[in-house]
Amino acid sequence: MLAGMMxxxxxxxxxxxxxxxxxxxxLRTMIAAxxxxxxxxxxxxxxxxxxxxxxxxxxxxxxxxxxxxVLVVLAxxxxxxxxxxxxxxxxxxxxxIPITGFANSIISPAIEHKREGIINGVCANMFKIxxxxxxxxxxxxxxxxxxxxxxxxxx
Amino acid sequence: xxxxxxxxxxxxxxxxxxxxVLINTTKLTAAKILVIFLLSGVVLEVLGIYQHIIDFGxxxxxxxxxxxxxxxxxxxxxxxxxxxxxxxxxxxxxxxxVCLSAVMVAGLLSGLIISSRTKK
Numbered sequence: 001m002l003a004g005m006m007x008x009x010x011x012x013x014x015x016x017x018x019x020x021x022x023x024x025x026x027l028r029t030m031i032a033a034x035x036x037x038x039x040x041x042x043x044x045x046x047x048x049x050x051x052x053x054x055x056x057x058x059x060x061x062x063x064x065x066x067x068x069x070v071l072v073v074l075a076x077x078x079x080x081x082x083x084x085x086x087x088x089x090x091x092x093x094x095x096x097i098p099i100t101g102f103a104n105s106i107i108s109p110a111i112e113h114k115r116e117g118i119i120n121g122v123c124a125n126m127f128k129i130x131x132x133x134x135x136x137x138x139x140x141x142x143x144x145x146x147x148x149x150x151x152x153x154x155x
Numbered sequence: 156x157x158x159x160x161x162x163x164x165x166x167x168x169x170x171x172x173x174x175x176v177l178i179n180t181t182k183l184t185a186a187k188i189l190v191i192f193l194l195s196g197v198v199l200e201v202l203g204i205y206q207h208i209i210d211f212g213x214x215x216x217x218x219x220x221x222x223x224x225x226x227x228x229x230x231x232x233x234x235x236x237x238x239x240x241x242x243x244x245x246x247x248x249x250x251x252x253v254c255l256s257a258v259m260v261a262g263l264l265s266g267l268i269i270s271s272r273t274k275k
Contacts, residue, residue, distance in 0.1 A: 026179045030172055037171025037219070038164035045163045045214035064217065068254045071218065076261040080269050093174030096185050097192060097219045098167070103258050105185065110266035122266030126259070133189045133220075134255075137227050138247055140197040145231030145243025147201060152236055 029092050036091030040098040044071055068099050075100035079107040105129040159213060166212025170219045189220055196224025201232070226250050 047070050051063045058066075078084040084104050088095040095101050109128050113121040127134065174188055183191070199205040205225040209216045216222055227247040234246025248255070 029179060030175045033175035034168035034172045037174075038168030038215070041163050041167025041212075041215040041218045042160055044218040045160060048214055065253045067214065067217070068223075069257050072254060072257050072261060076258075076265055080265050091171075093178050093188065094168070094171040096188060097171045097174045097221075099218055099220065099223060099254070101185075102189065102220055102223065103261070105189070106258050106262045107265050110262040111269050114266055114270060118267070122263060126262045126266070129186045129189070130258075132186055133193055136190050137193045137197065137224055140194055140224070141227035141231040141247025142244050144197055144201045144228040145235035145246055146240075148232035148235040149240065149243055 032090055033092045033094035036087065036094030037097060038094075040071075040094070040100055043074075044068075044098075047071070071098070071100050072103040075103035076107050079104050080111070084108075102130060102133070162211060163213050163215035166208065166215030167218060168215075170215075170221060192220045193224040193227075196221035196226075197228040200225035200228035223251065223254075 044067050048063055048067050051058060051066055052060075055063075075084060078087070078100075084095070084100070085108075088101075088104070095104070106126050106129075109125040110122045113125040115121060116125075170192075174192065177183055177188055177191070196205065199208070199221070205216070205221075209222070209225070217226075227250065230248075230250030231243055231246035234242030234249065236242070238246075
């Protein structure tokens with residue numbers, strides 16, 4: 001009898017959790033993603049502005065190549081000392097979508113699979129997540145180049 | 156100046172917010188999310204929309220992986236109009252080569268130097 005009542009309590013408790021938890025969790029993770037993602041983009045903009053300020057000789061297209069480079073190096077360092085994982089726990093998509101998350105998805109398996117050796121471990125697993133992204137991205141870029149060619153020959 | 160950073164923050168944050176909504180509502184893995192965003196960047200660039208977003212949001216639009224996709228498409232399209240079919244094939248990789256080479260060097264170096272910690 002008592003067990004039955006406790007079971008009922010459990011059921012009600014579980015239903016309460018189901019009603020409340022996801023909503024607040026969704027809102028919190030969304031806000032966190034917004035702020036972490038926005039902050040990382042602001043760091044990129046800050047590097048962009050600093051480069052333009054200290055090296056006025058550089059043309060904007062060169063600076064635009066330097067910014068992702070700096071962010072990748074930064075993400076590598078943060079991944080190596082284990083901070084980027086913590087940012088990922090808080091920020092969710094805010095840490096995955098920026099280019100730093102792309103770098104993290106390469107560095108992280110590289111470190112993780114070190115025990116399996118340099119070739120079979122580090123190099124083979126480096127592009128486990130980023131590989132499909134690159135394959136599809138490059139195929140899509142070739143397609144868009146062909147589209148541009150066709151449009152040019154038509155007009 | 157401050158307005159620029161506000162724009163960067165809002166545009167970059169909004170893109171990440173869309174990603175978080177996708178993660179929360181669907182069961183997509185990180186790789187699939189990245190692919191979706193990269194592809195949408197390529198499509199938006201081909202349609203000529205993404206340049207407007209970059210003009211408005213600056214780094215807020217170029218730092219997310221969507222900007223990486225638009226860079227790929229932009230490189231392929233401009234190289235195609237200059238060098239024809241060879242440009243269309245090579246152009247995309249040429250624009251992202253700096254970033255890609257850097258990430259490979261960084262990955263190999265950190266794989267060599269850092270010993271993996273046991274995960275909690």
